[in-house]
Amino acid sequence: MTKAVIRSQIKQKRKEVTAYEIDRASRQITSQITSCKRFEDAETIFLYAAFNVEIQTRFLDEFARSKGKKTAYPKIQSDIGEISFYCINSLKELQAQSYRTMKIYEPDPQLHKKVLPAKNDIIIVPGLAFDLQGNRIGYGGGFYDKYLKSYPEVYKLGICMDFQLFNQIPAEVFDVKIDGIVTETSYYLPF
Structure with a gap:
């Protein structure tokens, strides 16, 4: 299957997912991430503000802050094709x-x-699909691949629901592999 076909299939499948299922999966994923040593050692957790039917990161944000960690969110700079991350004090500070x-x-x-x-920080990487070799299919902008290429030492963690995980998906030479994946039922690492 091509990336375009996989994107289409996953987008269609996500339409069938209820808010309750997303909430439950998001809490389960948060529990798995926050119980690992890598999370304990991180000073800053780089998150994304979920939209639509993505795994919600607000639970991870809340837990990280309760442990004295900083959280950072991306700002898309579409004119130059890049993202930058900024620390925030509250999710209410994010603007649509x-x-x-x-x-x-x-x-x-x-x-x-x-x-x-x-080096010890974690970046939570969004995606439509992931595979067991660490490949990811995003939304097609290439922002995360470009950013992650500049910081190879940071731990890159994909989060998704089980149906978004494949044995293998197509990858290009410019795609940056992630280091681990957490679903609502499993933690896959290292690759």
Whole structure:
């Protein structure tokens, strides 16, 4: 299957997922992540503000803050094809922005401090599909691949529901592999 076919199939399948199922899976994924040593050692957790039927990161944000960790969220700079991450104090500080057909909540670079990942930090990577070799199919903008290429030492963790995990998906030379995947039922690492 091509990336386009997989994207289409996953988007269709996600339409069948209820808010309750997303909430339950998000809590289960958070529980798995927060119980690992890598999370304990991280100073900053790089998250994304979920939209539509993505795994919700707000539970992970809340738990990280309760443990004294910083959380950072991406700001898309579509004019230069990049993302940058900014630390925030509260999810309420994120502002709705339109990108393509998506409404994404982002930090305001005028109000928030830009942050770069350190070796022990974790970046939670969104995606439509993942495979057991560490490959990921995103939304097609290439922002995360470009960003992750600049920080190979940061731990890259994909989160998704079980139906988004494949044995193998197509990968290009410019795709950056992730280091682990957490679903509502399993933790896959290392690759």
